[in-house]
Amino acid sequence: QGDLSENADYDAARDRQARVEATIKENDYVLTNFELIDLDEIASREELQEELENLREEKTAVNDEILEVKKNGVGDDNVELFEICDKLAEIETRIRTVEHALKNETTKKSSKKTVKLGSKVVILTLDEDEEEEYTIVGTVEADPINGKISNETPLAMALLDRKVGDVVTVFVGHPYKVEIKKID
Incomplete structure (x- = not known):
C-alpha cells in the first residue's frame, strides 16, 4: 500500500481540512475584533437566546449527518462530507457570534x-x-x-x-x- 502521504486523496483531504481550519481561524479573528450582530436589528435578548438554541439543535443534526455519512464507509475526501463539515463550521461560527453578543450585551436595557x-x-x-x-x-x-x-x-x-x-x-x-x- 505504501505511505498514506503519497496518496492523492489523502493530500486533497488535508488541503480541504486546512481550508476549513483557516476559515474557522479567520472567523474567530473577526468575531473577537468586530461586532457581527447589529443589535439595532434584534428586538430582544430572548430572540438571541432562541436563535442560539436553534443553532445548537442544528449543530447536533449536522453532527449526526456527519456520523451517518462516515458510517456508510465514505472516506474523508468525500465531497458530501466536506460540504457538511463546511456547514458545521458556519453554524459553530454563528453560535460563537450569538454567544458573544449575549455575553457582551449592553443593548437597549x-x-x-x-x-x-x-x-x-x-x-x-x-x-x-x-x-x-x-x-x-x-x-x-x-x-x-x-x-x-x-x-x-x-x-x-x-x-x-x-x-x-x-x-x-x-x-x-x-x-x-x-x-x-x-x-x-
Whole structure:
C-alpha cells in the first residue's frame, strides 16, 4: 500500500481540512475584533437566546449527518462530507457570534434613557391629549393592533434616540406632535 502521504486523496483531504481550519481561524479573528450582530436589528435578548438554541439543535443534526455519512464507509475526501463539515463550521461560527453578543450585551436595557429598538414607550398625542403605549420592534415583529410598531414607521422614526420629556413631530399627511412620557 505504501505511505498514506503519497496518496492523492489523502493530500486533497488535508488541503480541504486546512481550508476549513483557516476559515474557522479567520472567523474567530473577526468575531473577537468586530461586532457581527447589529443589535439595532434584534428586538430582544430572548430572540438571541432562541436563535442560539436553534443553532445548537442544528449543530447536533449536522453532527449526526456527519456520523451517518462516515458510517456508510465514505472516506474523508468525500465531497458530501466536506460540504457538511463546511456547514458545521458556519453554524459553530454563528453560535460563537450569538454567544458573544449575549455575553457582551449592553443593548437597549442599559440605555433606557432613550428610545431604542425593543423599547416600550408611552406617548401623549398633543393635539388629542391622548396617551398611547407602543413597543418599537423590527419590521418582521410589527403588530400594530397589539401596540408593536415597526422601527420604520414615521412615529417610531420620530421617537428613536429621544428621551422622556422630548416633544417630537411625526411627519405624515397631517404632521402631529407627541410627547414622550415614559420609556421602558
